[in-house]
Amino acid sequence: MQQELHMTVNGSPRTISCEPASPLLDVLRHDLGLAGPRFGCGAGLCGACRVLVDGQPRSSCDLPAWAAEGSEITTVEGLADGAALHPVQQAFIDEQAAQCGYCTSGMIISAVALLRGNPAPDDRQVREALDGNLCRCGAHRRIVNAVLSAAAAAREPAAGRAAAAGAGSGQAAR
Numbered sequence: 001m002q003q004e005l006h007m008t009v010n011g012s013p014r015t016i017s018c019e020p021a022s023p024l025l026d027v028l029r030h031d032l033g034l035a036g037p038r039f040g041c042g043a044g045l046c047g048a049c050r051v052l053v054d055g056q057p058r059s060s061c062d063l064p065a066w067a068a069e070g071s072e073i074t075t076v077e078g079l080a081d082g083a084a085l086h087p088v089q090q091a092f093i094d095e096q097a098a099q100c101g102y103c104t105s106g107m108i109i110s111a112v113a114l115l116r117g118n119p120a121p122d123d124r125q126v127r128e129a130l131d132g133n134l135c136r137c138g139a140h141r142r143i144v145n146a147v148l149s150a151a152a153a154a155r156e157p158a159a160g161r162a163a164a165a166g167a168g169s170g171q172a173a174r
Contacts, residue, residue, distance in 0.1 A: 019065070024051070037060050091153065100136075100137050
């Protein structure tokens with residue numbers, strides 16, 4: 001039996017009429033027309049369907065829609081700020097981290113979640129954070145490089161602002 005569910009998807013409040021036991025992935029793809037999360041395994045093991053649910057990375061293929069009631073859902077489509085890509089999305093392009101692209105949106109979602117909690121991860125921490133995302137193309141080294149590059153890029157503007165603030169107040173930037 002169809003039920004109305006309420007959630008915020010990519011910043012927009014949404015009311016969706018669906019079967020409550022439907023996988024969130026089906027609601028996102030079929031009811032809302034979002035193509036970023038992809039069906040891979042159907043068991044939450046491959047990461048292709050990964051989305052942020054209240055800021056935490058979750059597989060959407062095995063998450064019933066009812067469990068997302070009242071939640072904030074972010075897909076890869078919701079990461080960009082208008083025309084400006086999210087730094088992780090841009091780093092994936094710059095580092096040529098996608099081959100076939102099937103795993104890319106899930107990898108990006110997992111990387112964004114990692115960098116929100118740890119803005120300066122090392123190689124091992126990036127690999128651990130992406131462990132639940134499978135890539136059969138063998139692009140893992142470029143994917144890890146992209147995440148490390150996004151982390152470094154996010155720190156650079158902050159360091160530049162701090163140096164400028166120190167220079168403006170008569171203090172030497174270190």
